[in-house]
Amino acid sequence: MGDFSAREVIDRRMMARCIELSRKGAAAGERPFGSVVARGPEILAESANCTERDGDVSRHAEIVAIAQAQKMLGGAKLAECTLYTNVEPCPMCAFCIREAGIGRVVFALGSPVMGGLSRWNVLRDDTLSDGIPFVFGAVPEVVSGVLAEEAGEAWREWNALAWHVIRLRGFMVAPDTAEARVLRGHRPRPLRHLMRSLFRPVQSA
Numbered sequence: 001m002g003d004f005s006a007r008e009v010i011d012r013r014m015m016a017r018c019i020e021l022s023r024k025g026a027a028a029g030e031r032p033f034g035s036v037v038a039r040g041p042e043i044l045a046e047s048a049n050c051t052e053r054d055g056d057v058s059r060h061a062e063i064v065a066i067a068q069a070q071k072m073l074g075g076a077k078l079a080e081c082t083l084y085t086n087v088e089p090c091p092m093c094a095f096c097i098r099e100a101g102i103g104r105v106v107f108a109l110g111s112p113v114m115g116g117l118s119r120w121n122v123l124r125d126d127t128l129s130d131g132i133p134f135v136f137g138a139v140p141e142v143v144s145g146v147l148a149e150e151a152g153e154a155w156r157e158w159n160a161l162a163w164h165v166i167r168l169r170g171f172m173v174a175p176d177t178a179e180a181r182v183l184r185g186h187r188p189r190p191l192r193h194l195m196r197s198l199f200r201p202v203q204s205a
Helices: 008-029 061-072 091-099 126-131 150-156 160-169 190-198
Strands: 034-039 043-050 082-087 104-109 141-145 180-184
Touching: 008 034, 008 043, 008 061, 008 104, 008 150, 034 061, 043 061, 061 082, 061 091, 061 180, 082 150, 104 150, 150 160
Parallel strands: 082 104, 104 141
Antiparallel strands: 034 043, 034 082, 141 180
């Protein structure tokens, strides 16, 4: 662990907790997803998926954890918080992440078919923050590939055949390198958005 920065140590510890939550969720009949909302080393909220338990397809682990964190903080934006999740958030979760104003997002496995970053770029879409800054706030920093191998192992334990198909079809992927990939966040730039809108080429009929 000596080669990791303090932040990386926290990221790995929080991701390990996500993976643990995913296993607990799987044992309870859910798919193995787990999410944590933390402020530095402090966990504010955490959840596994609750879609089967609640009979509600919107009860993804990320959304449940975000709701709990906001309730704890009296509805405040979560700019100082990091959302951790074992799989890249889907577009539904990504919109909630953006509207909650979360400052960082850290995930283990990528989801090229269903991801809210790699498939539909909601997490990093600066049109949201530049165009409606009072709703969506800053573009979050995104870190991917943290404990990806361990996250995949939890899925394999859940259902080895399903995990084989998921990997074969490219629904979830581990990064090509052991190094986590970091995409830096940035604050809204509404003037940039305005200038882009004003000088957009006119489409011919």
